[in-house]
Amino acid sequence: MENNFRILLAMKKLRVSDVYKDTGIAKTTLYGLYKETTKNPDTKTVMKLCEYFEVTPNEFFGIEESVVN
Template identity: 60%
Template sequence: MENNLSILMGEKKANIADVHKGTGLPRTTISSLYHEENPNPSTKVVMKLCKYFEVTPNDFFGIKGERNYG
């Protein structure tokens, strides 16, 4: 699944080591998300990253607008 981790890291001028320190997530997990090699990150991982970058899951995954399910 596509994500905006590389964009978020660029905006914050953070590298993988910074994100690792700030979230406690393994560097390999962060790297695989950065390179979009992890198609299905866990909710726990996504929420830690969202908290660190102060964004919503929609921001993290680049989901814009509202969907009409009715």
């Protein structure tokens, strides 16, 4: 599933191992998100990463909100 995990890591100058140490999320899960091979990430995992990176789920997944005029 497409996500911005790789971009968020680069922006914060972090490595997958840093996120693993700070969050306790399994490295295999984090690498799956990094390589975008995870088909359906667990909601708890996504929310923990959103809190860690201080982003919304939409920002994590690269979903742009459309403005209705």
